Amino acid sequence: MSDFFWLIPLIPGVGALINGLFGKRLPKPVIHGVAIGAVALSFLIALGCFFGPFLSGGGETVLEKTLFTWIPGMSAAQADGTMADFTALWQYRLDALSMVMVLVVTGIGLLIHIYSMGYMSHDPGYWRFFTYLNLFTFFMLNLVLGANFLMMFIGWEGVGLCSYLLIGFWFERDSAANAGKKAFIVNRIGDAGFILAIFLIFYTFGTVDFYEVMAGVSAQFDSPEAGWGVLTAIGLLLFVGATGKSAQIPLYVWLPDAMEGPTPVSALIHAATMVTAGVYMVARSAVLFEHAPNAMLVVAIVGVSTAVFAASIGLFQNDIKKVLAYSTVSQLGYMFLGLGMGAYAAAIFHLMTHAFFKACLFLGSGSVIHTMEHAEHASGGHRDYTEMQDMRNMGGLLKHMPKTGWTFIIATTALAGIPLTAGFFSKDEILWSATHGGHVTLFWIVGVIAAGMTAFYMTRQVILTFFGEFRGGEKMASHLHESPSSMTIPLMVLAVGSIVAGYVGLPFGASLIGPFLAPALNAGMPIEAEAHHASVAVELMFMGASVLVGLCAIFLAYRMYWGKPEGDKAVSEGWPGVYRTLYNKYFVDEIYGATVVDGTLGGASALNAFDAEVVDGAVNGAAKLTLGVSDLSNLADASLVDGLVNAVWKVLAGVSNGLRHLQTGVLQNYALMMMVGIGALIGFFYYYLWT
Amino acid sequence: MERLDTISSLQYFVPEIVLVFTLMAVLVCDLVSKNRAPRERRLLIVIPSLIGLVVALSYSLQGSEAVSAGLFHNMVAFDGFGQMLRVIFIVTSIFVLLFTLHSNELRLVHHGELLVLLLTVTVALIWMANSINLLMIYLALETVSVASYVMVGYLKTDRLSNEASLKYILFGAVSTGTMLFGLSLLYGLTGSLDLFEIRSALSSQEVVASSGPALMVILVLVLAGIGFKMATVPFHFWCPDVYTGAPTPVTAFLSVGPKVAGFAVLIRFFYGGLASPSEDGASWAMVGSVDWQTMLMGISVITMTLGNVGALLQTNMKRLLAYSSIAHAGYIMMGAVVLSGEGIQAMLAYMIIYLFMNLGAFLVVIVVHNDVGSFDIKDYAGIWRRAPLLTIGMGILLFSLMGIPPFAGFLAKWYIFSVVIDAGLGWFAVIGGLNSAIGAFYYLKILKTMFIDGSDTPEPSTPLALQPLYAGLLLVLIVPNIIGLLLWGYLDRVTEFSQKLLDAM
Numbered sequence A: 001m002s003d004f005f006w007l008i009p010l011i012p013g014v015g016a017l018i019n020g021l022f023g024k025r026l027p028k029p030v031i032h033g034v035a036i037g038a039v040a041l042s043f044l045i046a047l048g049c050f051f052g053p054f055l056s057g058g059g060e061t062v063l064e065k066t067l068f069t070w071i072p073g074m075s076a077a078q079a080d081g082t083m084a085d086f087t088a089l090w091q092y093r094l095d096a097l098s099m100v101m102v103l104v105v106t107g108i109g110l111l112i113h114i115y116s117m118g119y120m121s122h123d124p125g126y127w128r129f130f131t132y133l134n135l136f137t138f139f140m141l142n143l144v145l146g147a148n149f150l151m152m153f154i155g156w157e158g159v160g161l162c163s164y165l166l167i168g169f170w171f172e173r174d175s176a177a178n179a180g181k182k183a184f185i186v187n188r189i190g191d192a193g194f195i196l197a198i199f200l201i202f203y204t205f206g207t208v209d210f211y212e213v214m215a216g217v218s219a220q221f222d223s224p225e226a227g228w229g230v231l232t233a234i235g236l237l238l239f240v241g242a243t244g245k246s247a248q249i250p251l252y253v254w255l256p257d258a259m260e261g262p263t264p265v266s267a268l269i270h271a272a273t274m275v276t277a278g279v280y281m282v283a284r285s286a287v288l289f290e291h292a293p294n295a296m297l298v299v300a301i302v303g304v305s306t307a308v309f310a311a312s313i314g315l316f317q318n319d320i321k322k323v324l325a326y327s328t329v330s331q332l333g334y335m336f337l338g339l340g341m342g343a344y345a346a347a348i349f350h351l352m353t354h355a356f357f358k359a360c361l362f363l364g365s366g367s368v369i370h371t372m373e374h375a376e377h378a379s380g381g382h383r384d385y386t387e388m389q390d391m392r393n394m395g396g397l398l399k400h401m402p403k404t405g406w407t408f409i410i411a412t413t414a415l416a417g418i419p420l421t422a423g424f425f426s427k428d429e430i431l432w433s434a435t436h437g438g439h440v441t442l443f444w445i446v447g448v449i450a451a452g453m454t455a456f457y458m459t460r461q462v463i464l465t466f467f468g469e470f471r472g473g474e475k476m477a478s479h480l481h482e483s484p485s486s487m488t489i490p491l492m493v494l495a496v497g498s499i500v501a502g503y504v505g506l507p508f509g510a511s512l513i514g515p516f517l518a519p520a521l522n523a524g525m526p527i528e529a530e531a532h533h534a535s536v537a538v539e540l541m542f543m544g545a546s547v548l549v550g551l552c553a554i555f556l557a558y559r560m561y562w563g564k565p566e567g568d569k570a571v572s573e574g575w576p577g578v579y580r581t582l583y584n585k586y587f588v589d590e591i592y593g594a595t596v597v598d599g600t601l602g603g604a605s606a607l608n609a610f611d612a613e614v615v616d617g618a619v620n621g622a623a624k625l626t627l628g629v630s631d632l633s634n635l636a637d638a639s640l641v642d643g644l645v646n647a648v649w650k651v652l653a654g655v656s657n658g659l660r661h662l663q664t665g666v667l668q669n670y671a672l673m674m675m676v677g678i679g680a681l682i683g684f685f686y687y688y689l690w691t
Numbered sequence B: 001m002e003r004l005d006t007i008s009s010l011q012y013f014v015p016e017i018v019l020v021f022t023l024m025a026v027l028v029c030d031l032v033s034k035n036r037a038p039r040e041r042r043l044l045i046v047i048p049s050l051i052g053l054v055v056a057l058s059y060s061l062q063g064s065e066a067v068s069a070g071l072f073h074n075m076v077a078f079d080g081f082g083q084m085l086r087v088i089f090i091v092t093s094i095f096v097l098l099f100t101l102h103s104n105e106l107r108l109v110h111h112g113e114l115l116v117l118l119l120t121v122t123v124a125l126i127w128m129a130n131s132i133n134l135l136m137i138y139l140a141l142e143t144v145s146v147a148s149y150v151m152v153g154y155l156k157t158d159r160l161s162n163e164a165s166l167k168y169i170l171f172g173a174v175s176t177g178t179m180l181f182g183l184s185l186l187y188g189l190t191g192s193l194d195l196f197e198i199r200s201a202l203s204s205q206e207v208v209a210s211s212g213p214a215l216m217v218i219l220v221l222v223l224a225g226i227g228f229k230m231a232t233v234p235f236h237f238w239c240p241d242v243y244t245g246a247p248t249p250v251t252a253f254l255s256v257g258p259k260v261a262g263f264a265v266l267i268r269f270f271y272g273g274l275a276s277p278s279e280d281g282a283s284w285a286m287v288g289s290v291d292w293q294t295m296l297m298g299i300s301v302i303t304m305t306l307g308n309v310g311a312l313l314q315t316n317m318k319r320l321l322a323y324s325s326i327a328h329a330g331y332i333m334m335g336a337v338v339l340s341g342e343g344i345q346a347m348l349a350y351m352i353i354y355l356f357m358n359l360g361a362f363l364v365v366i367v368v369h370n371d372v373g374s375f376d377i378k379d380y381a382g383i384w385r386r387a388p389l390l391t392i393g394m395g396i397l398l399f400s401l402m403g404i405p406p407f408a409g410f411l412a413k414w415y416i417f418s419v420v421i422d423a424g425l426g427w428f429a430v431i432g433g434l435n436s437a438i439g440a441f442y443y444l445k446i447l448k449t450m451f452i453d454g455s456d457t458p459e460p461s462t463p464l465a466l467q468p469l470y471a472g473l474l475l476v477l478i479v480p481n482i483i484g485l486l487l488w489g490y491l492d493r494v495t496e497f498s499q500k501l502l503d504a505m
Helices: A007-025 A028-060 A096-119 A126-145 A149-170 A174-205 A210-220 A228-245 A254-260 A263-272 A274-284 A286-290 A293-314 A320-340 A344-378 A402-416 A422-434 A440-466 A485-504 A513-521 A536-561 A569-574 A576-583 A585-662 A667-689 B006-012 B014-032 B038-062 B080-101 B112-130 B134-152 B159-190 B195-203 B205-230 B238-245 B248-273 B292-312 B317-336 B341-372 B388-402 B408-422 B426-451 B468-482 B484-498
Strands: A063-077 A083-094 B076-078 B275-277 B284-286
Touching (some): A007 A028, A007 A083, A007 A126, A028 A096, A028 A513, A083 A096, A083 A126, A083 A149, A096 A126, A096 A263, A096 A513, A126 A149, A126 A263, A126 A274, A149 A174, A149 A254, A149 A263, A149 A274, A174 A228, A174 A254, A210 A286, A228 A274, A228 A286, A228 A293, A254 A320, A263 A274, A263 A344, A274 A286, A274 A320, A274 A344, A286 A293, A293 A320, A293 A585, A320 A344, A320 A440, A344 A402, A344 A485, A344 A513, A402 A422, A402 A440, A402 A536, A422 A440, A440 A536, A576 A585, A585 B292, A585 B426, A667 B159, A667 B205, A667 B292, B006 B076, B014 B038, B014 B080, B014 B112, B038 B080, B038 B112, B076 B080, B076 B112, B080 B468, B080 B484, B112 B248, B134 B205, B134 B248, B159 B195, B159 B205, B159 B238, B195 B248, B205 B317, B238 B248, B238 B317, B248 B275, B248 B292, B248 B317, B248 B341, B292 B426, B317 B341, B317 B426, B341 B388, B341 B408, B341 B468, B341 B484, B388 B408, B388 B426, B388 B468, B408 B426, B408 B484
Antiparallel strands (some): A063 A083, B275 B284
16 A cells, blocks of 8 residues: 555545535535545555554655656756756655654544534535645645655645635635735745745755755765855745744744634644644754754744743633634744754654644634534524634533533643643653753743643633533523534544554653654664653653643633633733733734734835836826927927928928029020039039049 | 941941831831821831831840940940940830820821831930940930920920920020030040040040140030930920920930930940040049049939929929939939949949839820820829729839839839949938938829829719720839839849940940
8 A cells, every 4th residue: 555655645636626626516425525535545545654664664664756757957056056957856755754744634634524524514615615625635745745845845835825715715704814815925925935945955955855955964064064054044944934834933923813714724724734834844854954053043942932922822812713823823832942952753743742632622612613603593693703712702511512522621631731641742852852952941941831821721711611601691502512423523533642642752762753753854864863861850850840830820720710701800900911912912913013014015005105106107207208298299290390391391392493483484594594504514613623 | 345347337236227227118108108097007107117116126135245346437336235225215115106106195196207206216316325436426416306306396286395396406406516516625635536535535644734624614515415315404404394395205205215315425425435444344433634523423413403302393294204304314323423333234224214114104194194184283183083003003103213112213223322322422322312302292292192182072983094005004114113123133134234335445
């Protein structure tokens, strides 16, 4: 089965094609049959690959398949002045890193596809939704299976497109359409960095193939100083791309807005897979980053800052999905912290566990929203979707929808880092890595603070949503019921994953995933011995501290919100400034609005004004000038040219008339004039031509 | 150069002999058919005339062997130049002869003498163009003139025709008399009537030293006779009056035949007598002390300018074409001033093309006069609606006369201008160009009248009467103007051969 690994990305593509072309006329069972079947098939092949060659061959297994030569040799200049053939193959490569990603994408993707069956069942855009989902899967798999930066870029752009389409899926809502636009535009900024990085990579190494580039890095820049300049530039440019796609400071703003999309989309694209593309990309370029420590440091700083920053915003959000969105941003920050600290495997590990529990949380929230909206609808209410997603209108849902509730709680424990859950292992792995590299305590402390905040807001969310009394109104309460099994089964699967997924990465050097990924992260090169597992005791101590912080946060949240849905008041009244700042997300959107957006718009309107006043003015001026000139030339034509012509005519006519008088008809005059002429000729000769 | 005696000269003189016998035969035919019906009588004279001309033409075309000789003890030249001119004259005569057949002006008169005169002038033109002896030049020129005078006044009952004839005679008498005076002075100065002997005499130092002012006067006086034939300023005065008064076919003939012969004499006289050829015969240097090149240049400029300006206000078609022909004389003279074989070539090319476009224009005048009965330009209004094809044909002829590409007239002007520019006389070509622009004024005025004027009259138009003979002739005259570009290579070869004067004289 592993021989057909290259079908993994193509099958969902075919699914998208079928649904895209014929979906409108197909019945729903066929639509989701095709879409789910395609992803399931991909997942099966991925499993086959994993349990086949990868289980037996370990992390060093690499499967390659070149479908065709995408860009045949084009001569292009190189950094060293030579010309290289720029060749790009349409090549898929499945190594350990890709394997993990493929399993996450197809596995989680499959569950979300199944979940969507129930969640989207009443949506008129059913076929469109599954088309987009399959298309997204196709591009995402291209992204993770592509063997070179260009292939990755194709996937990168493709998932961006699908993200845009799916955020704006309910484009009749202005807010959704705007959110889609925002996501797209912000991503474009990052993409610009990515493509520049690709240019620079080719310019430096003469290839865009991952393994060849990494080999080139090792060969050309064996001493760390050698390539600081160009490698740092490449690293930072790549990271600019990553901040866009993975919603890091300063480009994270699109992700919370992206929650305008259907919840399965939020789960699949904006939590489990697409937003992790940046993490994957940096991990893919691990060798390069290893040779660019400054870039690494930037990655770590941005990562940890984003982690704590987004977590703090999440503290007092009321929209159930917004909390999760900021949580996602925060968790992605963790991953980048891990990457920046050189713990690539830990980052990928966290990516994987996060995919489980965050998908579970999103789908759980989706289930809640689904139920809320149905209840509202059934009770004849007409409050809009923002009200239905507001946790202040929820409460006590656990008894109405226990499956959703309990899976949500399990996933929460994972996210909060309760020991023995998946999140605990992966987050701890990252925090542990943060103790290395000389910036020890600061990164660790900030990371732990963020972890504490995470535990706090998740506890708050669980309490507000599932415990206490239902605050959505009497009428609604009677209509609350559990979601269909197509939604709850994926939830349960994911909840199980939220626990067990962590056991592939046990601490204290017992990790399975670390050694598995190592060959791929090293791009097939020998692995340098990682000796940072200094001491079990030290690691245990750090671990204990972070767990303690988490538990304290949970207890604090419990004290604040248990039975007191208005628990925010403690903060909003105690520290109104802090609360307001956090509640309003540090006013970043406003700041961006005032600076970047208004700046851009201002610039645009300035340019518009420039266009209208100066350019149009110039054009109009030119037109006026032209008109003026043409008037002038008309005048000139009428008076000058015509005048000239007329003058010439008049002169000539006058002369002509004169000649007519000369031509008297009287022969004597002719003879006389002829004689005069002869005399004139002789005179002419005499005075001028006499030589 | 081979100097031949009378008997051995005759072999190169066949076309002229044929024409002389023809004209005598026509004379006899005309006399013996006196009692026959007019139509029958006309056939009896026209057919022998045509046969004679065609035979002469065929002999002329055969004579294109590269022989050059001075016939009759150097009285008449036989060379490529002369052969070409002979063809031009005979072709012109054939056209004009055919023009006369259906002309309304000549409807009421007997054609017999006219044809005899036409044949006489044709022979005389050939002599004139080939004379290399002062006496012969004068004799031929006078023969042409005298016969022309009669042709111009052929409409005995027409006052204008008589007046034109008289003016022509008197003006011609003054001109040729002046010329004769010059010739006699030249004989006195050099002691010879032979152009080549005159040249060698003028080349000797003592003659140059002593002859300056005399030679100057001689040149101007001789030019009077030649200029009279070419119709160049200041010897052009007869031209508008005579062209207007003469029967139109005669006018057409005068506008081509004697003019071309005049230029031939100009070349023979100045290149033969007053310039010495270079080794290869491709260029000449002036002998004697007189810069006649500049004089010709001046005359050329004044002639073309006066011709064009004079034409602007003309309301009579024939008079306008008279001025137009004066202007064209100015253009043709441009080729004479550059003192090179190529200049002669350009002149010949111009004259050949001029033959077609000018004869064509006059034929249209004849055709229109046949129907409308007027030479007034304003009576040409609305011709477009009555005879669109004729109007288009006239358009082509006029565009050709203007020198608009791609018509042959453009090629002629372009060639002659480029020769002038090559000679380093750019300003001269610019004046030529400006004159062409002025010329466009009056040619376009005719076109405008034909195409636009009178097009708003509601009355249904009757087709213009066009005799099949004239239609055919028009076609023959117009087509070369259109396909001039295609014929250019041939024309170039012919003129290349024909610019070879009698051993470059």
